[in-house]
Amino acid sequence: MMASIGSPLVTEPDDDGLSGYLPGLNPRASMIGRRIDPSGVVAYPLRNEPKGKGVPPEPESDRRILLDNFTRHKGMKNAGGMKGESDRSLAPFNIRAFRNNQLTGRRALPNPTLTGEGDLMATGIGGPGMFSVQRNILSPSGKNRRLTTLGATNFMPLLNPRVQVNRKKQVASWPAEKNEHLWMAGDYDHDSLQALIDPEADLDLLGMEDISLQRGPKGHAVVMDDRTGLPLPHLSYTVYDLLDPTISGKTRWKKENRDYRDVDAGQDWRETVVGPSKIGGKVTGSIDPVLRIPQRLDAGVGVPRYTDETGYRFHGIPVPPNFAAHEGELGIRRGIATPGKGLFFRPEDLTDAGRDVFETAKRNDVIRLSGDSFEDAWDIAKARFPGRKREWGQPGEMFFWESRLGGKLPPAVAYDKGGGGNRDIFDFVEANPDKLEQLIGPREDRFVPDYPLEGMEIPSFSGSKEEADKLALFGNPNKMPGISMLDMPMHTCHITGSGACEACYAAQNKMAFNPAQRKYYRNKLASLEDLPGMMSAIQERMYDRAMKTADYSRSANPDVRGKGFIRHKASGDFGSPEEFSAVFDLLQQQTPEELRDLRHWISTRQYPYLMEAMEARGGPQEDFLPENVNIRVSLPPTNTMPSKFSDLELNPAVSTSGFIPKEFAVPSDMNEICPATIHGNQQKCDEVIDPDTGLMGCRRCFRRKAPVNYLEHGSRLKDLLENAYARMSQNN
Ligand code: SF4
16 A cells, blocks of 8 residues: 655755655655555655755756666675675676665655654654665766666665675774665666656566565565565674664664674685774674574574574574675575665575575574585595594593493483473583584594495404494384484584474484483494494394384285384484495395395485495496385475485485475475374374375385475474564664
8 A cells, every 4th residue: 555655745846946855854865756655665766966065966866767878787806805895796786775874864765654644753764774776877977887876765676686795894884883884786677676666567576476575563674475474584684783682762773782792703705804993803793694584483483593603693694695605606596685684585596506505504504615515515524533532421521421431321300491301412512512523523524434435345243132232223213113223413413404404303302312312422433433343233133123123913004014114314314425335335235135124214414425425336327226225315495406416316216305394384295295294193104194005104205206295393493593583683
């Protein structure tokens, strides 16, 4: 609904011939006959800004926005290091926008939230902020071109969007009030921009479907996803950290309310940032754009946060301005930028490069590598496990819970903060990543076991059954049939997450409890210390242990009767291609009875490790695994395989599984949904109907090339995501 701005608007030309602005605010605004929707889009031309004190804008200069004589401007790295605007994508753009931070006075751009009654300033009309929009047009002399401010809007649709940061201005803004250091740039054609300011025209939203352009409680622009009722994911930004974020009004952003921290050690995509000497070199704000992915929680709506090594907690996940690991790439194809909340986009509109960043961020982590975030990680991750540390098993040290190392498993004592306790190990490693790294190696140099990628003959186990059982450490997964093997702690998973990681059930319930964690850490340690020995124990006992769980009853589903089911990695994931190689050997060296009676389901998110192990056996196109094996690869949230790993699907033993938060499931998904994750059903494979056979006892995950999606119901999101959407941005 279009509403008038009302009585404050200057409707007749004033002494300078200007109209269409609001008294007390910027007279450059030309709002009469433009798109002014107090509950939606506000877009209008801006007049020029002649130099000279007291020189008013020229009345007709608002027509510059109608010109189509503009050119694309090349995105540039910058004038060197910290000096100028940096466009890490290096891609040309035809429009850019920066948030006008003058919220009051003669430079403030009106962002009408009212229909005109009342005192504009008292109602905070400037608060939501407006973009100043620039195109590269000819200068008044007609001799050269320059980026010139032509209009203002609170919604700016952009193709090929990226963030540009001027580090110099960013740093200068920290002890001061003013800044123009963050820009949104991309493409929006001439007709589309005309339609944006024309209230009679259809908005060009670049084909983005099922979205609504709305205004938040304070009038700021927000792009909502009609499918979910949540705001779309967005790249946002915080200029200053605040000591007291509950303060509102003018004093909210004052220096006295700013929180400073030590120099920012930098992400891999940029240099370290040091603040001005007048504030002791300290820094404030999010430095880089932060990705915010709104999620519905029981308590409201929250976004994943990131905590850096210093313990600083970012309101979102820091991401590169081009949303891609590499310089020269663009991570987002289209989106809608807003002044207060940033750039909104749909995950479907990510490029392959952007998807990598998105997946990593969903794990509330940051991408670490300026090169390929998967392969580079692996190229340098060849450090061999250096062996146990002497202090392990001592109180406060790694394995303090492990009796085999002199430690003691803590009793299950209820926590003061609530809950039944029994998560001491889980909580310890979460709080002490440095101790965990003693076992798995530093992030950029994870330890790997000694095992040949091309494979080997697994040696026969030479000890007793009991000794083999003790080393093989099979599990009995509650939900799934049969036994599990090579279960590992979720905290030892190596790299980026997927939807499956985010909702990792290995972080929930009994799997996070001390006895289960102790078992997983024993497995991890054994696999690093002596993988061939561990495989030899597994090979020794796998058949007997799995067949003990087999259902021989006459009523059993034929797919189930007399079969032993083995789930690999019911918790955790593969830590190296070597580990895959060891499992391949185990599977290839099965006896005829094992091939006949056992069924293996291997789940993984480690595409690069799987790929490397398969390459060592002739490539993923080779059919080298026996038919009783199904490797189920967890897809990222977009439910498409990253293109660089798509060849994995050539392998007959590889199928995929997706992950859908329950709020996001649509009816067409339901025939591929794991029945045990559907609300109201039993939660065990044996107690639900197999969608393929129609018989009780589902085994779809063991079946090759049968797609499966899991609905997420778990509580892990609550651990990862925080608080209500009302606190989603400190930019208000
Ligand atoms: S799809 Fe079937 S086999 Fe797979 S986890 Fe769900 S119920 Fe079990």
